Amino acid sequence: SKGSYPTFMLKEIDEQPAVMRRIAQEYFDEERQVTVDQDLLTALSAADRLYFVAAGTSYHASLVGKRLFEKYTEIPVEVGVASEFGYHWPLLSKRPFFVFLSQSGETADSRQVLVEAKRRHLPVLVITNSANSTLAREADYTLLLHAGPEIAVASTKAYTAQIAVEAVLAKALGEKLAIQTAVDFDLLGQLGLAANGMETLVAEKDTWSELAHDYLQTANDAFYIGRGVDYDVSLEAALKLKEISYMHTEGFAAGELKHGTIALIEPGVPVIAFITEQATAAHTRGNVQEVVARGAKVLVIANQDCQDAADQIILPTLTTELMPLLTGVCGQLLAYYATLQRGLNVDQPRNLAKSVTVE
């Protein structure tokens, strides 16, 4: 039930700090050591390439997963949209391992790829929120998100839970492979910082409501931009806003704008920039200048390491690949309030079902 909440989506956004803490509890022991099924780690450590396959928000979480696994395990990762992958299988490496991300565990596009992977006798892990789902039953290994039921059509807490569980698995596998970056990765500390940061964000509902009002209320289009992991989160923030507010929204790699899309920028168009990666912050700021010069209304969401005096939102700094735990929540809150202000049904947008069980 929604309890005292007006919508499931707001309840689920608010639950995220607790979900981070639950994941820390489920996947770390009393000695603060990460604990994941040894058989799964053994099977994974034999792989020469991981194939992440998912749809929608789970695909966006997989993009972040690629960065986490390549950094902490040094195993190359390919990420595929399930509905494409199923009909255009890439040439596989010699020892592939398949990882499916699915909140519901019922997505038909993902299942189709899973069934074919099994037919080819390839090892399969499903990361899901539902232990009794079809995908969980059909996989060799399952990792649970421990996010609790997600009811709103727009996925929120499953996204951040997926990233946290990916980080758990990347650390555990990296440690098993004796990768020093993984040994040094204080994931437990980071999950604590993420939970605290999320708590601050969800406590500032008036701020988010005002920002949605100022930047999005009268707009017909909106653009999210960022580089690296900020690009990944731009895609997710854009999906969130378009699926519930029906605004035309795009997520772009900040540097790619000037290769075409910048033609759409005219006075008053909202552009939301995520700037949390020190290595590329100056470049994204350059892209912000380009759109400001064309009249865009720019909202900058940065972290402490990349902040500028004029930025509207400053987040605490987490390890680069974990910043979506906070920037993702910003995207959720903007989408939520923009939709509410348009008087639309936040939990059940038109044309959409919670789980898409047809290909």
Ligand code: M6R
């Ligand atoms: O249950 P799944 O994670 O497999 O679902 C995948 C997508 O259908 C889902 O993430 C969808 O994109 C959401 N409506 C996004 O908010």
